[in-house]
Amino acid sequence: MEAATSNPSSKRIALVTGGNKGVGLETCRQLASKGLKVVLTARNEARGLEAVEGVRRSGADVVFHQLDVIDPDSVARLADFVRDQFGKLDILVNNAAVGGVEYGQEFDTNEEKHIGSEEVRQELNDVDNLTEGRLDELLEKFMKDFEAGALEPHGWPTKFSAYKVAKAAMNAYSRILARRHPELRVNCAHPGFVKTDMSMGSGVLTPEEGARNLVKVALLPDGGPTGAYFAMGEEAPFV
Ligand SMILES: NC(=O)c1ccc[n+]([C@@H]2O[C@H](COP(=O)([O-])OP(=O)(O)OC[C@H]3O[C@@H](n4cnc5c(N)ncnc54)[C@H](OP(=O)(O)O)[C@@H]3O)[C@@H](O)[C@H]2O)c1
Incomplete structure (x- = not known):
C-alpha cells in the first residue's frame, strides 16, 4: 500500500496481524530486530499493549494498533492510522487466525493440501481463471x-x-492478488508445526523457529517470487 503523505517514514514499515502471541508475536520481534518499524496489531487492546511492552523491552521500534480482521470498521481505522502515520506500508504479515476447537482430533498442518473434492482443488489451483x-x-x-x-x-x-x-481460500485469494498486482510481492507461507495455543502446544517447532520461516518470506527482495507458496521457508507447490 502506498499513499501520498507530506512526511513519509524512511524506515521500512511492517504490520503483523494477530501479533499478541504465538507465531505473530515472534514475527514482530524478529522483524523489529532486523531494523524495521513494526505495527503489532491485536483484536484485544489489553493483550496487544502487553505484547508491545514485552517487545519494546529489547529496544525494538514497535507500536500498537487494534485490529480485528473480521471487523471492517476496525480494518478501516487501521488503514487510516497507517496512512496518516507513515504514508506507506512495506510489509503485511497476515498471520491472524483461529483454529477452531475439535477435541480428540490431531491438528493437521497440511491444511491447504486437504481441502476435499478434486474439482474444488482444481478450481482453486487454476489461478489464471479463478475470480473473487x-x-x-x-x-x-x-x-x-x-x-x-x-x-x-x-x-x-x-x-x-x-x-x-478458509486457508485454501486465502491462499487462492493471495494468488489472485499477486496476479492483479505484479508490482507487489504477494506470497503464502506455512510456518511449520509450531508449539502455540492453536496447536495446543503439540507442535515440533518453537514460535521463534516458526516465525523465522515467515520472516524469510516477508523479507524477500524486490523482484523476488510472487504468487508463490513457501513451506518452512522454502518454495513449494500449492497443492
Ligand atoms: N501453530 C501451527 O502449528 C500452525 C501451523 C500452520 C499454520 N499456522 C498459522 O500460523 C498463524 C499463527 O498461528 P499460531 O499458531 O501463532 O496461533 P495462536 O497462538 O493461536 O495465535 C493466533 C493469533 O491470531 C489472533 N486472532 C484470531 N482471530 C483474530 C481476529 N479476528 N482478528 C485479529 N486477530 C485474531 C489471536 O488473537 P487472540 O489472542 O485475541 O485470540 C492470536 O494473536 C495462523 O495463521 C495459523 O493458521 C500455525
Missing part, C-alpha cells in the same frame, strides 16, 4: 453444505473443515 466472485461462490457452497451436515458427500474435509477451507 467464484471464490465467494465456492465458500457459500461450503457454508451451505456445512450447515446441512453434508460436508462428506460433497467432498469437503470433515476434520477442521472451516480452518482448512
